[in-house]
Amino acid sequence: MDFKLTEKQQQFREEVRDFLKAEMARGIYPFGSIHLAGALSREFSKEVSRKGWIGLAWPKEHGGQGLGYTDRIIMLEEMFRVAAPMAYHYMGDRQVGPGLIHFGSDFLKREFLPKILNADACFALLFSEPEAGSDLANCKTTAVEEGDHFIINGQKIWTSGGHYAECGWVLARTNFDPSISKYNSFSEIIVDMKSPGVTIRPIINIVGAHSFNEVFFDNVKVGKGYLVGKKDNGFRQIMTNLDYERAGIDRLMQNYRVKEVLLEYVKTNKRNGRPLSGDTLIRDTVAKIEVEYEVARLFVYYVASLLDQGKIPSFEAAMGKTICTLFEAKLADVATTLMGLPGLLMPGSPEALFDGVVCESYLWSPSYTLQGGTVEVLKNIIAQRGLKIGGK
């Protein structure tokens, strides 16, 4: 077992750091948002594209760099460390591109892979519905065949980036035979978010941010060429896509700034005239945070190494996401507890510590263990697929 990165990978990390330093110095992009959805800049995505870093791990024959998932994690770790504004290309690069490479027709590959690689198309994922989140097979949105088209009707919810994405990756029911398992009744279809009949309504979350939406489909007409993979196979395809989402480093790194400011706070502040750093309980608490962070980080690299070996790390990805999301929720909790009342002030408040990043992270924290599959559902996956208990 060798935990070291290769010399080339270390050089690559330096190259990414230098690039980010230069981009930050230009002062034109919105670096620093702890939530991806608050960090959108198509121009920045264009710069990343020029470097060839969108589709870094995609095969060369599909326009990618043919590098490994470990290389991609190195790049993302550096991007998240400075909260780079990646939202425009993020879903396309992480999930949609690999999904199309696996399942898409030649037409869809030709149509969308170059657009993702060149930061010319932003994707939103439209899976969840009011009655279907963990249990996606309960989706009610329908796509009925009519000649060369599907006619889509229904409602999606929690659609991150739905208000700025040009393209939607939609899960809809396409088989209505009650004798067929519902797991074989759904398809994935790419929809132009500007199509007639698509209505997008903002949902403002507890932080006051507009990151996700409700999306309504009212007789939306989509050509059959936009069906991804096989008809009625969408459920299985989505489960593979979700493994890519769960295998990422985003859940560990999105709150990196909170970890930084927590350490800074402990190093530079006093309570009752005594330095916080002299308090053994506080030292114990921040040391535990550091241990959990490093363990989670190593696990994320391990999952990337499985992908590099051509394996689909379904329960390992679930384990990684579980460790990372529980860590980031704990980090927000520990930071707000240690910083006391000033740590609870929102960004923009004159007395807020560190621009209110800790409070912001705390308010986001209920969502950490929900998005991309809840931690309870992930534990079921770990038990069933990993430990072979309780499954069918």
Ligand SMILES: Cc1cc2nc3c(=O)[nH]c(=O)nc-3n(C[C@H](O)[C@H](O)[C@H](O)COP(=O)(O)OP(=O)(O)OC[C@H]3O[C@@H](n4cnc5c(N)ncnc54)[C@H](O)[C@@H]3O)c2cc1C
């Ligand atoms: C910030 C954020 C961004 C999101 N972005 C998107 C997006 O872009 N596109 C999209 O489609 N969706 C998105 N979602 C939705 C997300 O995927 C769902 O919230 C998630 O899948 C859970 O579904 P639900 O909210 O309906 O909760 P439910 O499925 O109703 O779950 C409620 C509770 O019951 C528990 N539970 C459910 N089933 C089980 C079980 N079998 N065993 C044990 N416990 C269980 C859950 O863990 C949870 O605690 C986003 C969510 C958040 C918070």
